[in-house]
Amino acid sequence: PTVGVIVVAAGSGTRLGRSHPKAFVHLQGRTLLEHALLGVFGMSEAVQVIVVAPEDRVGEARAVAADASAAREALGPVSVVAGGTTRQQSVDRGLAALDAEVEIVLVHDAARALTPSDLCDRVVAAVRATGAGVIPGLAVVDTIKRVDASDLILDTVDRAELSAVQTPQGFPRAVLVAAHDTLADEATDDAALVAAAGHAVRVIEGSPLAFKITTPNDLERAGLLLAPAPG
Numbered sequence: 001p002t003v004g005v006i007v008v009a010a011g012s013g014t015r016l017g018r019s020h021p022k023a024f025v026h027l028q029g030r031t032l033l034e035h036a037l038l039g040v041f042g043m044s045e046a047v048q049v050i051v052v053a054p055e056d057r058v059g060e061a062r063a064v065a066a067d068a069s070a071a072r073e074a075l076g077p078v079s080v081v082a083g084g085t086t087r088q089q090s091v092d093r094g095l096a097a098l099d100a101e102v103e104i105v106l107v108h109d110a111a112r113a114l115t116p117s118d119l120c121d122r123v124v125a126a127v128r129a130t131g132a133g134v135i136p137g138l139a140v141v142d143t144i145k146r147v148d149a150s151d152l153i154l155d156t157v158d159r160a161e162l163s164a165v166q167t168p169q170g171f172p173r174a175v176l177v178a179a180h181d182t183l184a185d186e187a188t189d190d191a192a193l194v195a196a197a198g199h200a201v202r203v204i205e206g207s208p209l210a211f212k213i214t215t216p217n218d219l220e221r222a223g224l225l226l227a228p229a230p231g
């Protein structure tokens, strides 16, 4: 395949308040990682999938990946590698496992477990069309305040200039690898690194279903979205 999808699942997810890592928390009978993989395996083209798992859960992640590909036949190769202590290190480990023929790389958070396959396809299509970085984002609907250390409001940020961004984030492979190799600063997403390296990154319309499961409330909401409609 010429497209690689790195699914990072090596975080501890302490804000979820569970004893085991977030990607291995269950939701309606499947782990968050399995839900995320079902979305990726539903893409319209064959892709190489690399799961980045906590060091002590590589075997478990292999079993989860096998279950997901049995449920929704994966069209391309799937592998599991161990992650690092930061998200960025985990992405680096994933990049190192890409097959030689991969030209476009998507980096996806397992925590965005309900991300639709269609969003992954749209990111790939937009990277192909533009030759540049593409990330999904949603308009911000809340009024956003800048606040100081004592919670006093300083000003209101113009929300027309804001986008709440999601994953999968897609890039030409060479651009993403170069940005990861040259920038040591810690960033919370890949687009920040690629932009800091001087490359254009565009936002396309994201999906409300691609929200990141971070808090117990997010997990509850995801459960409601997956539950069969009453009646």
Ligand code: C5P
Binding pocket: 008, 009, 010, 011, 012, 013, 022, 023, 052, 083, 084, 085, 086, 087, 088, 090, 091, 108, 109, 110, 111, 112, 188, 212, 214
């Ligand atoms: O912590 P946060 O919610 O920003 O993590 C986003 C994603 O990055 C999660 O899917 C998490 O598993 C992953 N991650 C990782 N390795 C780390 C930290 C986070 O793969 N060391």
